[in-house]
Structure formats: C-alpha cells, structure tokens
Amino acid sequence: MGRCPLIRKRRYYVRAALRGIAGAQIVSTMALAALLLAMGLSSNRGALRADLESAAGRMLWVFLPYAALVLANLALRLVPSTDIRSATSVLMLGPLTAIRPLVMIAGVVAGLSASRLLETRMLGGLILVLMLSLEFFLNRRAGAAQAAAIRQLI
Secondary structure, three states: OOOOOOOOOHHHHHHHHHHHHHHHHHHHHHHHHHHHHHHHHOOOHHHHHHHHHHHHHHHHHHHHHHHHHHHHHHHHOOOOOHHHHHHHHHHHHHHHHHOHHHHHHHHHHHHHOOOOOHHHHHHHHHHHHHHHHHHHHHHHHHHHHHHHHHHHHO
C-alpha cells in the first residue's frame, strides 16, 4: 500500500486494498486457467494431480511458518500500546514485507525440488512469475499514488 502523507488515510488504504484484491483475483484466474489447460492437455491426469499435490505440500513448509509469523505480529498489534504496535511494524512487519519475494521464491523452489513432471515445474514457474509480477505492479502503483498524494500537498 505504501505510505500516505494525508491525515485522513482511510480512503487511500481502502482503495489500495481493493487494488490488491482485484490484482490477486486476476492473477488467480490466470493461474487457474493455466492449471485447467495443463490438466486438459495432460496424458496422465492422475500423475499430474499427485505431483501437484506433493509440490503444494512441500510449499506449505515454507509458506505456513511465514504466514504464522505475520499473523502473530498482527495479533500483537491488538495490544493497546503504541510502543508495541510501533515495535512490531519496525522490527517484524517491515522486514517480513521486505523478504516476501524471497519467501515466494523459496516456497516455489521447495515445492518443485522433488517434482517429477515438467508440467508441475512449468505451472510452478508460471505462478511464481505471476506472484512476483503482481508484487512489482502493486508496488509501482503504490509508489505512483504516494507521489501523487505528496504533489497534492505541495
């Protein structure tokens, strides 16, 4: 979402969240279309399904601990202390946001590491590219929105 210099930030953050949700839906639809295409063209759907499930299980070993760490830090923000909320932002949520692309790469690499089928590797690579592209696009969009908000103030 980026930073916003405005005092009343709700509209800015709601719009940014909606852009993120819309982007995630577009990327998810593209990933689903690729999955359906791969399944439709596969000569052995059962083996592909098993390989995809196995890869997804390995990805969870990376993604679940990361998600748990993020959720634990978000839960700490419920404590009515400005110091604790600030500390979670600076010490945990900021760094966790910064390493998110590395976590995406590590999760997909872990998932595909023992994959037997080319289709699984291609789907994993495509989904990684889609996730990183969405991250890049939303970050660029947030930077442009932040610059526009600052221009309005000057």
